[in-house]
Amino acid sequence: MFRVLEEGDYDAFQEFEGFRKEAEKQLKTAQAKYDKTVVEFEVEKAAKDARDLAAEVARQTADFEQRSGDRKNQFDEINGRLEEAKNNLQGNLNEIAELERRRDEDNDNVDAELADAEGETQGLRDAVQTIKDEIAPVLLSQGLDEMYAKEGLEYVAFENLRAARENKEAAEGVLEEVAEKEPALEEEYYIALYEKDRATNNEEWNRAAEHFFEVEERYNALMDQKRTAQEAFDALDGDMEGLQEAYDTAKQEREDQAQFLKDEADYDVPEFDPENNGPPSLPTDGEDDAATEGGEGEAAAEGGEGEAAAEGGDEAPVEGGE
Numbered sequence: 001m002f003r004v005l006e007e008g009d010y011d012a013f014q015e016f017e018g019f020r021k022e023a024e025k026q027l028k029t030a031q032a033k034y035d036k037t038v039v040e041f042e043v044e045k046a047a048k049d050a051r052d053l054a055a056e057v058a059r060q061t062a063d064f065e066q067r068s069g070d071r072k073n074q075f076d077e078i079n080g081r082l083e084e085a086k087n088n089l090q091g092n093l094n095e096i097a098e099l100e101r102r103r104d105e106d107n108d109n110v111d112a113e114l115a116d117a118e119g120e121t122q123g124l125r126d127a128v129q130t131i132k133d134e135i136a137p138v139l140l141s142q143g144l145d146e147m148y149a150k151e152g153l154e155y156v157a158f159e160n161l162r163a164a165r166e167n168k169e170a171a172e173g174v175l176e177e178v179a180e181k182e183p184a185l186e187e188e189y190y191i192a193l194y195e196k197d198r199a200t201n202n203e204e205w206n207r208a209a210e211h212f213f214e215v216e217e218r219y220n221a222l223m224d225q226k227r228t229a230q231e232a233f234d235a236l237d238g239d240m241e242g243l244q245e246a247y248d249t250a251k252q253e254r255e256d257q258a259q260f261l262k263d264e265a266d267y268d269v270p271e272f273d274p275e276n277n278g279p280p281s282l283p284t285d286g287e288d289d290a291a292t293e294g295g296e297g298e299a300a301a302e303g304g305e306g307e308a309a310a311e312g313g314d315e316a317p318v319e320g321g322e
Contacts (some may be wrong), residue, residue: 151280157247159276171233
């Protein structure tokens, strides 16, 4: 182009200048379309991420429910035997109490029957304790399963809150960018409209209209970008309080479950940080066995004994009746 100017070929210069302006116009239009597309893509990506997370949660929930169901069946079978053993023991203690009453109040000669009944007591107690020892690791495993579920709920709540924060910040950034561009582009739009409306002949109108339509396309793309970002921002802004509350609740419930396992089974649950740890892993049978075979196993059995007693409901009368 500079060579053309040096040679004084202004017609060629005008031709080159026209090419430059047309290229610049097309670049501006393409950039406006691109910016609008980027915003729409980010909105759709956020929705897709949410769908993918929901699908993964559903898959892992199905795995967990199957595992939890198997564990419950195992627990129900052992607990059924425990309840029967406790009922047998309670019946024995009730029989002893009745025989003692007959002996003391009615002067009945029940010494032989009383001796037989008392001779059965220890064996019945041993049967109850044996089944309690059997059910203790199952109870701990159930507690670990419940811990997994609560960690999963906290992770989902954390991810929902994190994504909402990031998307809200992104929407705010787009709105700030639009706010910087909008005044100048709006002024350019109305000037182009004015020039089109004041054209006095076809040549002027065609030139002005072409320029106006190019500016209008960029202006509309910017307004679409603004609308999309504003809708995303408004929706996310309205959700933030609920998402924060959901996360705080899930975190507290997970901490409560960890404390329960510590109090009832003397089992220390590793600290869970959804940001650094990612989604929790489903406990394996090997992990369950390790939890009950180590130094914490006896304490776990003692904790399980308390829970079994609570679920059985008859343990207090058994202890008191002896």
